[in-house]
Amino acid sequence: MAGSTTKTVHDIFQSMEYGPSSSSSSTAQSWLDQHSRSLGLFIDGKFVSPTGRQSRTVTDATGGSVCTTVCATEDDISASMSSATSAYKAWNDLSCYQRAKVFLRLASVLQKHSQCVSELCELSQSPTSPATLVRLAQYYAGWAQIRDTSMPDWTPRGVVAVVGSDDCSLYSLWLKAIPALAMGNAVTVIPGVATALPSLLLAQLFVEAGLPSGVLSVLTGSDMSLGAQVAQNSQVNYLTYSGNKQDGEMLAKQTAGWGVPVSYSLSLSSVCPLIIFESADIDSAVDGVIETAFKKKREWRWVLCVQESVWDSVVARLRLRMTGMKSVPLLANSDRAVVDAAVQEAQQQGATLIQSCTPPPSGSAYPPTVLCGVAPSCACVVSPPPGPVLPLLSFRSNAEGVTLGNHSPHGQAASIWTEDLTLALECAKSLSVGSVWVNSHSIADPSLPLSGRKESGTSTDGGREGLYQFLRPTQSPPLPRSTPSSVDYSSFGSAESRASIPEGADPSSIPRSYQQFVGGQQKKADSGCTKSVSGPGGAVLAYCPDGGRKDVRNAVEAAAKVQPGWMKKSPSARAQSLYSLANNLEKRGRDIATSIHKQTGLSLEEASKEVELSVFRLYDLAAWCDKERGGVQLLPQSGSALSIPEAIGVVGVILPDRKPILSLVSLLGAAVAVGNAVVMVPSEKYPLPSLEFIQVLVDSDLPAGVVSVITGGRDQLTHALANHSVIQAIWYWGSKEGCQFLQHSCCSPLKRLWLHSEEEEEKQGGGRDWTHPSLLEEIWREAVVWKSLWIPTA
CATH class of the missing domain: 3.40.605.10 (Aldehyde Dehydrogenase; Chain A, domain 1)
Structure with missing residues (x-):
């Protein structure tokens, strides 16, 4: 027809505006x-x-x-x-x-x-x-x-x-x-x-x-x-x-x-990396970026990491895909000022912008924006603003990409894009996050476990x-309820140990002086101070180091260096180390049984039975090393999903008074069996069996730093462990006030807590039964976090 114009499908899509919403709320309104x-x-x-x-x-x-x-x-x-x-x-x-x-x-x-x-x-x-x-x-x-x-x-x-x-x-x-x-x-x-x-x-x-x-x-x-x-x-x-x-x-x-x-x-506002490697399908990766980064309501905030060799290609496709995209409504009017400030700061630090359109002068809407060339230390990377703003960083090698992905203080999820399956699996294993999606993003199903890492939580949700x-x-009674004590959180554990003058010492015998075990070496306390260890009758049996914050710092530094390598060892290699530990414990069983007898007043026969059971416990834990390894999840979607147990990292353990050697090997063995490093604080009341056990550790083939044993005041060492940012979990047996202090203090930085008030547990019927075999599974579940891995097949 004369004067008519022909529009292509492309023209129609370019000019098409959002239509009126066709959704109705009549059913909900009727219910209201x-x-x-x-x-x-x-x-x-x-x-x-x-x-x-x-x-x-x-x-x-x-x-x-x-x-x-x-x-x-x-x-x-x-x-x-x-x-x-x-x-x-x-x-x-x-x-x-x-x-x-x-x-x-x-x-x-x-x-x-x-x-x-x-x-x-x-x-x-x-x-x-x-x-x-x-x-x-x-x-x-x-x-x-x-x-x-x-x-x-x-x-x-x-x-x-x-x-x-x-x-x-x-x-x-x-x-x-x-x-x-x-x-x-x-x-x-x-x-x-x-x-x-x-x-x-x-x-x-x-x-x-x-x-x-x-x-x-x-x-x-x-x-x-x-x-x-x-x-x-x-x-x-x-x-x-x-x-x-x-x-x-x-x-x-x-x-x-x-x-x-x-x-x-x-999980809310967790910063998650989206990593594009040079081996990725760039078009699919950019489509995934657009789909997940510029939603109106985002539970997580994303940071895009791109390998340098495909940087130009990714940026060009982002420009093309973002052309004509409309501004996205912000969740709150106050968010606009936060977004504007973050974008301006990034530009002042050298970032360049890719925007779909010019931002409106005011209002609660903002166009999809990519901040190119920002540094990892930029505020918009550490804490992206609450809007459609995506920081874009570059990396050179695959290892650098993983390091960049682990830069965030959060550990909720990551999306990696590559056609190289070997690279995808290695990268997924190395990322310290709870969920990894390969060539996909934001896939959720109740059969997949979701474990937050670092500042993203202490709970595991989903799956078995x-x-x-x-x-x-079943064999453990419910944890007893209590009311808060009057605890001065600022001064808890800061009191210096009081020097005591022992009474009733036998001048014909000189008590033995023990050393603590830090970084694979027997050492005195950094302060040089010692504490007397008394028996049931009050006689001095020995002297032990009075450790403090500096000793904890040295132990944690040694643990942090060795733990990644220990975690990467095969389960069978870790099992062999535990078998070696069990054999050495059996060889020194008489000495440790004697120390239990002298320290606690138990008969030598009962002490020997505890040592014998401790040897069996180590054998059991060694056998567990390669038996509980997660599995494949069956999902409604097409693809392969894995749930994988992993080590927490560095765990601080304050040991109980009951069963001093059996509790030690149970907690130590379960923690190191799955790849953790442990900083242990023996019972302040009965430290002697733990000090004797140090020689078992010296003779074992555990890498130096995987296990450290520090003696001293329980409150002082608890305070030092709670305030160390590298410690990811604390298992505590002690006072009610100590439990309260840890709950109050270990929320920033966040730590996984397993707390037991020995005084309250005694009132409930004697506390935990360390001889029960089902205890192993409970400790093992406290020692691992879960990672879910999703690989689409269609």
Whole structure:
């Protein structure tokens, strides 16, 4: 036709604007209207709206009010905990088949009400696909069915509190709540504002699926203090948190001293590397970058690392792919100033920009932006701004790329792009992160374990491995609850040891002076001071070094140097070292049994039995070295997924008073069997068996630095271990005040804690049974972290 113009498909796509949203929220609005747009707490299987409570407004993306939620008080917490405690026994007493049926019915109910769930998530600005929740219910229905046969020596913890920050995703929150329920626990969910409405709806759907009343409660509040108030209730047996680091630190300090174990998933705002090697399919890699880096709502923040040989090619494709991309809405108006400041600082430091369009002069939107040529130390790399801003760094060799990927203080995930499978596997093994995706990104499935590293958390969620946080060994009693002591955190462990003048010494014999073991050598304490070691009658048996902060620093430095190499040794090589350790212990068994007899007052026969059992324990641990190695996960998607146990790194161990040699070899053996290095602090009351054991270490073939033994004041050495940034985990047996100090202090830098108050455990019936064989699995699970590796095949 005359005057007509012909447009190509390319022209149409270039000029096409976003159309009006076709989504409707009518189903969710109807559900909210049924509750008069004022949602109460979910307690004992029904909604409860107590009078005289404050309320919190939930807003949508435009700032408009969606509804209000009730802010729970102490009375509401007590009512919820009372209901949960009563319901727990009935829920756990059901057969595995009966519990599994509830989760299968929940999957059907979720599919039936998927529209309402989806719309409510969108209204709350917490978009979550109902299909992922259905997959959660179906996957954990299977684990509920086979719990007793697959984990016969484990039992539920009891009442579990699941806390989420205001910006926590719904999937992250219920990735904790659903497996806790599947294992037979009663669960109280304390959601943030973005997940409050969907969580209340899910609680209602659980009851519709047949969950007994009281097993699941949802408490809403005004801020994170509600989570701490729940943890302080004596009926709570375990607390797990998902969200940002700031709220996690506050929760750690507020729950310190209450005697409740706490785990953290601090994935929000974690800095994750996306590494493109020269062997990658560049077009696919750039498409992956665009897809993951410039979303409106990102749980993680990405840093792009590109090999120099393909730098120009990647930058050219980024320019081409970003042409015409529209500005991305920021999550909050205040984020605009943060993004502007970060971009300006990067430009002042020499960065060049790739932007899809000119930034608007104001408003809560910003165009997709790549900051080219920034340095690893730049603020936008260490902590990328909360917006569609992607720092771009270069590296030369493959090893340098891995080093750059490990530069972040976080260890949540990494995406690597290469067509070289050998390089992909080696890189995945070397990256200190919990999840690695090869030629892909952001793939999640409940069968894959998610373990945060470094500042990304202490919790393992997903898979079989994530279930154990909600279980305890059947032979171990529940951890006793307590109330906080008056602890001066700034001065804890800072008091100098008091010199003592021994009384009743036998002038005809001179007590032996021992040395500590640091970096493979027997040494005096750096201070040169010693402490007397007394027997049951008060007579001085020996003198031991009075170690301090400098000794801990020397031991940790030696451990940090040798641990990566020790971890890379084959499991069979580590097993041979443990067999050697067992043989040397057997040879010196008489001397160590004598030291136990003199120090603790046990008969020589009982002491000999403890040494004999310690030898057997080392043989058992040596056999475990190459037996528990993870496996292949079967996923709904096409591809191969591996779950791999790895060493934590450097572990600080403060040993108990009970069974001084058996506890030592059990903890030491399990830690080094999987590739950790250990800094051990013997019992301050009974150090002599540990000092005798040093000669066993000297005669063994363990690399120097893998194990160090430092004697001295327990509080002083605990303080030194807690404040050392290289220590990744602390296993502690000691005072109630020491447990409280570690909970309060080990949140920055974050450390994995395994805490035991010996005084409180004695009150509960004598403490841990170190002779029980099932103890090995519990210690082994404390000694490893899990890495999931995903390799697509299509």
